[in-house]
Amino acid sequence: MKIRNLLLAGIAASALTLQVQAQEGSIGLSKEAIGQNTSVVAFNLAMDNVSGVQFELHYPQGASIGNLSSCLDGIPDSHKKSFTTCKNFPEKNVLLVVISDIGMSRQLAPGILGFAEFDSGLASDSDFRIENVVALDTNGDKIRGNSESIVELQVD
Amino acid sequence: MKMINLNSRLARRATATLALGLLLGAQTAMACTVDNWNGGNSGNVTAGGPNSGGIARYAGICSMETPSAANAWVQDDSPGGIDRIRARFYVRNGLSSGASLIYRGFSTTGGTGQLFTVFLNSAGSVTLIDNATGTQVQQAGNTAWSSVEIDWSQGAGDGFISLSVNGQTPAQQTGLANAGAGLQSVRLGNLNSAAGTLGFDAYESRRTTEIGRLCRGNPDADGTRDINDLQVLFTELQTLGGTPAPGTPDANEDGSVGLPDLNVIFGFIQALQGDCSAFPG
Numbered sequence: 001m002k003i004r005n006l007l008l009a010g011i012a013a014s015a016l017t018l019q020v021q022a023q024e025g026s027i028g029l030s031k032e033a034i035g036q037n038t039s040v041v042a043f044n045l046a047m048d049n050v051s052g053v054q055f056e057l058h059y060p061q062g063a064s065i066g067n068l069s070s071c072l073d074g075i076p077d078s079h080k081k082s083f084t085t086c087k088n089f090p091e092k093n094v095l096l097v098v099i100s101d102i103g104m105s106r107q108l109a110p111g112i113l114g115f116a117e118f119d120s121g122l123a124s125d126s127d128f129r130i131e132n133v134v135a136l137d138t139n140g141d142k143i144r145g146n147s148e149s150i151v152e153l154q155v156d
Numbered sequence: 157m158k159m160i161n162l163n164s165r166l167a168r169r170a171t172a173t174l175a176l177g178l179l180l181g182a183q184t185a186m187a188c189t190v191d192n193w194n195g196g197n198s199g200n201v202t203a204g205g206p207n208s209g210g211i212a213r214y215a216g217i218c219s220m221e222t223p224s225a226a227n228a229w230v231q232d233d234s235p236g237g238i239d240r241i242r243a244r245f246y247v248r249n250g251l252s253s254g255a256s257l258i259y260r261g262f263s264t265t266g267g268t269g270q271l272f273t274v275f276l277n278s279a280g281s282v283t284l285i286d287n288a289t290g291t292q293v294q295q296a297g298n299t300a301w302s303s304v305e306i307d308w309s310q311g312a313g314d315g316f317i318s319l320s321v322n323g324q325t326p327a328q329q330t331g332l333a334n335a336g337a338g339l340q341s342v343r344l345g346n347l348n349s350a351a352g353t354l355g356f357d358a359y360e361s362r363r364t365t366e367i368g369r370l371c372r373g374n375p376d377a378d379g380t381r382d383i384n385d386l387q388v389l390f391t392e393l394q395t396l397g398g399t400p401a402p403g404t405p406d407a408n409e410d411g412s413v414g415l416p417d418l419n420v421i422f423g424f425i426q427a428l429q430g431d432c433s434a435f436p437g
Contacts, residue, residue: 105387
């Protein structure tokens with residue numbers, strides 16, 4: 001999926017609205033027009049039967065996050081509670097994403113969880129890496145095995 | 157979990173190392189007991205946990221509690237004449253007043269020949285005394301759970317004592333002339349019938365190497381704080397202790413496991429302090 005193409009496809013006047021099929025039908029992501037020096041990174045949940053996921057997005061030094069307002073836009077309201085966060089640590093070049101439904105363990109549908117917009121012209125998957133992925137299944141149990149494949153990045 | 161190993165206490169003695177890792181091994185569906193303290197026990201000490209008597213624990217599923225105003229203790233006879241011991245335990249301070257003698261080393265197995273003593277007062281202050289010289293060190297602790305680690309060594313002018321409460325930089329006294337009969341046994345509990353209940357957990361002792369604190373707020377005991385810890389803790393709450401967390405769920409160390417602990421753990425996660433080795437808490 002080409003994120004920028006998706007974003008640009010919805011441009012209306014100076015702003016753009018992106019309709020993304022995500023967790024519970026169609027959601028609207030309003031973003032400022034995306035400049036060519038901006039990289040948009042989407043976090044994609046690539047596994048079924050996941051109720052919660054936590055990961056760190058490590059980005060290169062020199063890059064800075066310009067817009068985090070859509071970081072959790074792809075998740076349902078059921079997961080936008082106390083123990084869910086999207087937090088940037090610019091001094092460590094790390095974006096922490098925690099999405100949980102503690103106590104209910106309702107499913108997160110596979111697909112885009114959210115976006116982060118970087119100011120600099122980074123546009124390569126290799127500029128970014130996902131680390132320390134932990135996921136819970138819909139029984140509330142920790143998912144074992146290759147956790148790195150649970151979340152995929154899409155960079156444009 | 158590491159805790160006062162009340163039912164599968166391991167005493168490992170090597171040439172240079174005495175390891176009394178009171179580690180609870182197979183804990184599931186197992187009654188908590190103090191039977192493995194090889195020096196016995198006295199005074200109605202109670203072993204229990206969240207699904208066994210509702211006794212608060214720091215780690216794992218079992219801990220030990222002493223009744224108020226009673227002389228109650230467990231004894232370990234494994235030291236066998238050593239001249240140095242490092243010991244770490246967690247104590248839950250329920251003293252209503254005064255001070256309790258909570259840990260003591262002896263040169264016999266009969267409760268005589270005091271070598272060192274640890275006191276806890278109701279305000280949480282902990283004091284380690286070398287009985288041969290009267291030298292003492294002190295640090296502040298909590299009125300709920302506190303970790304206590306001591307290092308006591310005999311010598312003819314090169315003995316020393318060291319105390320660290322809740323991971324503080326140790327308070328030490330060196331150059332002690334405290335040589336004498338070696339350490340044969342230790343007792344842990346309420347050794348002077350102080351008023352108020354006391355809880356004990358995660359006892360471990362060695363000859364020389366530092367033990368350190370357990371990872372605070374790591375209910376699943378895997379060494380990393382993450383959303384699984386939140387889930388494991390919540391499961392314990394949801395089952396009223398029926399499915400107890402195997403690690404250290406009492407993240408705020410207040411003596412009870414509850415929703416505030418979820419917030420404390422989430423605070424660690426949010427601060428990128430999930431790694432227990434880097435951020436033991």
